[in-house]
Amino acid sequence: EKKKIGVLVMSYGTPESIEQVEEYYTHIRRGRPPEPEQLQELQERYEAIGGLFPLRQNTDRQVRALQDRLNEGDHPYEFVCYQGLKHARPYIEDGVKQMAEDGIKEAVSVVLAPHYSVMSVGGYNKRAKETAEEVGISLDSVKSYHLHPQLLKALVERVNTSLAKFSVAAEQVRILFTAHSLPEKILEMRDPYPQQLKETSKAIADQVGTTNWEFAWQSAGQTAMPWLGPDILDVLARVRKEEDVRHVLVCPIGFVSDHLEILYDIDIECQDAAKELGIHLERTASLNTDPLYIDTLADVVTQTLQVNK
Ligand code: FEC
Secondary structure, three states: OOEEEEEEEEEOOOOOOHHHHHHHHHHHOOOOOOOHHHHHHHHHHHHHOOOOOHHHHHHHHHHHHHHHHHOOOOOOEEEEEEEEEOOOOOEHHHHHHHHHHOOOOEEEEEEOOOOOOOOOHHHHHHHHHHHHHHHOOEEEEOOOOOOOHHHHHHHHHHHHHHHOOOOOOHHHOEEEEEEEOOEHHHHOOOOOHHHHHHHHHHHHHHHHOOOOEEEEEEOOOOOOOOEOOOEHHHHHHHHHHHHOOOEEEEEOOOOOOOOHHHHOHHHHHHHHHHHHHOOEEEEOOOOOOOHHHHHHHHHHHHHHHHHOO
């Protein structure tokens, strides 16, 4: 009989229907319901990507692929994956409680986002740990995996595939690596997030063999506090105006699957801006269930398990 290890796979979460957008948005805003205009604006963004919520299916597929991958090969464990979503059901707490109901005593958690911020992955891990302690599960959390060789390999392949779509030589394409912006106050906390993102960007650019790249933030929230910049829309305008850049490849390294922040913020909003500016803009394909990404996850989960045993 193999020893059962629970694997809590945590992801952002998405609504299941347009009607559920309000509840979801309220959860993101820590219980404060959005203004009617804010709600309508968000519902319109989901409508613009087809009235669909692809993050749910993509997360389901990634979790299934990870469980299969973890159980391949010869080892003394049986891994059982559970989902824990930040802003939708099953919430992180639901996933941990389900593990306890199923008799799991030891678990590892991993977030479907490679870079650590106290405001992103830190928040997921805290909720998971607190619930695990309540229900008597010993839980260790993966913190980040932004330089994992298999992850980099998958991203380098995608950049190379996209570079081939331009009519100019690869070195003439400006690569913009992006991730979700966060409030600037993370800088005061010496948060590793900006540094890790720059490390991933540089590692990919080095392996591709280009120096024609920069980093930009995307999807900043509409709040009074300042968010990390420069924003990608400003970068597009600047590189066109100041350097006459007309070929841009966006590589959203902070995200691992297709969802609103990719399909709307880049594929609609940035594409529209690029068209206005006369820029040919491409985006790298999302990782989704790329076996190299699933290998990355399996590897960091088993390493975390071993280090702590
Ligand atoms: O497809 C989908 O349904 C969900 C797409 C989605 C992903 C995502 C990832 C991240 N977020 C992060 C931080 C913040 C902060 C706020 C915030 C707000 C929103 C809103 C929507 C939304 N996020 Fe998100 N995020 C996604 C969607 N996010 C919708 C609300 C409307 C808006 O502001 O656009 C601001 C909260 C506040 O108001 O206080 C902060 C970070 C990530 C990447 C890491 C991760 O996946 O966890 C960081 C996907």
